[in-house]
Amino acid sequence: MRILLTNDDGIGASGIQALWQSLSEIGEVTVVAPVSERSATSQAITVHHPIRVDEYCINHPRVCGWRVDGTPTDCVKIAVEALLDEPPDIIVSGVNHGPNLGTDVLYSGTVSAAIEGALYGFPAIAVSLNSWQSRNFSVAARFTVRLVQTVLEKQSLPPRTLLNVNVPDLPETDIRGVKVAKLGVVQYANIFQRRFDPRGRMYYWMGGEPIDSDNGEDSDVAAVKAGYISVTPVHFDLTHYSIMKEIENWRL
Amino acid sequence: MRILLTNDDGIGASGIQALWQSLSEIGEVTVVAPVSERSATSQAITVHHPIRVDEYCINHPRVCGWRVDGTPTDCVKIAVEALLDEPPDIIVSGVNHGPNLGTDVLYSGTVSAAIEGALYGFPAIAVSLNSWQSRNFSVAARFTVRLVQTVLEKQSLPPRTLLNVNVPDLPETDIRGVKVAKLGVVQYANIFQRRFDPRGRMYYWMGGEPIDSDNGEDSDVAAVKAGYISVTPVHFDLTHYSIMKEIENWRL
Numbered sequence: 001m002r003i004l005l006t007n008d009d010g011i012g013a014s015g016i017q018a019l020w021q022s023l024s025e026i027g028e029v030t031v032v033a034p035v036s037e038r039s040a041t042s043q044a045i046t047v048h049h050p051i052r053v054d055e056y057c058i059n060h061p062r063v064c065g066w067r068v069d070g071t072p073t074d075c076v077k078i079a080v081e082a083l084l085d086e087p088p089d090i091i092v093s094g095v096n097h098g099p100n101l102g103t104d105v106l107y108s109g110t111v112s113a114a115i116e117g118a119l120y121g122f123p124a125i126a127v128s129l130n131s132w133q134s135r136n137f138s139v140a141a142r143f144t145v146r147l148v149q150t151v152l153e154k155q156s157l158p159p160r161t162l163l164n165v166n167v168p169d170l171p172e173t174d175i176r177g178v179k180v181a182k183l184g185v186v187q188y189a190n191i192f193q194r195r196f197d198p199r200g201r202m203y204y205w206m207g208g209e210p211i212d213s214d215n216g217e218d219s220d221v222a223a224v225k226a227g228y229i230s231v232t233p234v235h236f237d238l239t240h241y242s243i244m245k246e247i248e249n250w251r252l
Numbered sequence: 253m254r255i256l257l258t259n260d261d262g263i264g265a266s267g268i269q270a271l272w273q274s275l276s277e278i279g280e281v282t283v284v285a286p287v288s289e290r291s292a293t294s295q296a297i298t299v300h301h302p303i304r305v306d307e308y309c310i311n312h313p314r315v316c317g318w319r320v321d322g323t324p325t326d327c328v329k330i331a332v333e334a335l336l337d338e339p340p341d342i343i344v345s346g347v348n349h350g351p352n353l354g355t356d357v358l359y360s361g362t363v364s365a366a367i368e369g370a371l372y373g374f375p376a377i378a379v380s381l382n383s384w385q386s387r388n389f390s391v392a393a394r395f396t397v398r399l400v401q402t403v404l405e406k407q408s409l410p411p412r413t414l415l416n417v418n419v420p421d422l423p424e425t426d427i428r429g430v431k432v433a434k435l436g437v438v439q440y441a442n443i444f445q446r447r448f449d450p451r452g453r454m455y456y457w458m459g460g461e462p463i464d465s466d467n468g469e470d471s472d473v474a475a476v477k478a479g480y481i482s483v484t485p486v487h488f489d490l491t492h493y494s495i496m497k498e499i500e501n502w503r504l
Contacts, residue, residue, distance in 0.1 A: 042294035
């Protein structure tokens, strides 16, 4: 089994290293990941700058991959188009440091890498840990191994579909189970802080505190909050078919 | 009518300047756009760097806005959250230099700015000209004026829906009409070129030549190719509902 592994926190992040080790037990893993953090880059691609690619190895176990001075989507494209000798059986992105839930997936580099994989026609999984601080990636890594095996065994994921997984930051025994959940809504308050630099020039920081949005029990947000691992099938056919007739009636 | 105008080619681009002039005839336009080109940035947001914001004015007609050292999505967020005194009635993004058709909308900064507007609950339109070279934005600008008026008059665009518009690079008399079309598939060949810098170090350029994909007549790709303006309603509910039951049966 050939697994292409990427992320958006950079090739040296603990989350991808944990997955690298776990996935190596079930297949041949090739890591192609950003050289440094590229979170919140969505599905951006690098078209105005050249993209540097270097080989990257770790020694225990001795495994090699590539680090790319680009976005997660760049990594998947360059892996499939230029670096890999053979196409992967599956693409895995993560484990992300921090959740990628609900509408936040639109901004996520982690999820976008999996979307890019699915665009190429490969099964793809994005995995995130619901904590910015924790380094406890073992539960997420073990679940991902199981999920990769299941996806390849079942062969029933439709084309152009990926799975977005969020894992609570809990010991394995406290995880209440797995919920197949829809994407919820994530909203923030006080998103911008205005500041002045030492020369008196204005700038803003983007931040924000999460607001408790009206998310039903069937959402990924609620599932993870309740201690479940959420698994959401994600598509990217953005056409809003049901409104097309109405717009035709506008007679533009 | 208050119109928020942005783009991904930068505030000085001809496309946004054409829209600025045309839209000023029907409403109060506030431009909040990137200081320089930010195309192919998808829905990336700037969270690891401060965001600079400067006032920006042109003199004939005398109108002012803000230029933002950030992505198109940053522009919409900072406009709505920090810069505008009152919420806009509609958000317009463009006119983009080059098409944003089919699956390419996933990478588009122009379309992502409109998605961000729709996320906030505003009607939103993304407009692109099907040419990288042409500076003939007048047809697109005039159509956008008509579309903005229609959207606000009809009040029938569902929440969280935007319109993605692509305009052929043709004189107005040669445009065959308007087609409400679904997003097609856009694919490229020979995406990466490998090169070596003067010190012998390898790098890649991302480029690629468009391949003729199997797009039906009902697609935006086919519509624009045939000389029609394409209008595609776009949503961003990425949950793949119909496969959820199947995945539940996997008993993860």
